[in-house]
Amino acid sequence: MDYVSALVPPVVMAVFFIALIVIIVKSQGGPNKTKEDAVVDAALARAESVKQTARPENA
Numbered sequence: 001m002d003y004v005s006a007l008v009p010p011v012v013m014a015v016f017f018i019a020l021i022v023i024i025v026k027s028q029g030g031p032n033k034t035k036e037d038a039v040v041d042a043a044l045a046r047a048e049s050v051k052q053t054a055r056p057e058n059a
Helices: 002-027 031-054
Strands: none
Touching: none
16 A cells, blocks of 8 residues: 555646646636736836836937
């Protein structure tokens, strides 16, 4: 029975890891993609505007 107790944790971790990958792949695209892209674009625009106001290049 020692082999069963030695194999259970890796098998459980493998199952959870595969489930995590499946969830990540399924959540890509679709209606969430537009929302996620908008959030990233807004964050990039905010970071760019902060960088430009912090040190003007042609002043």
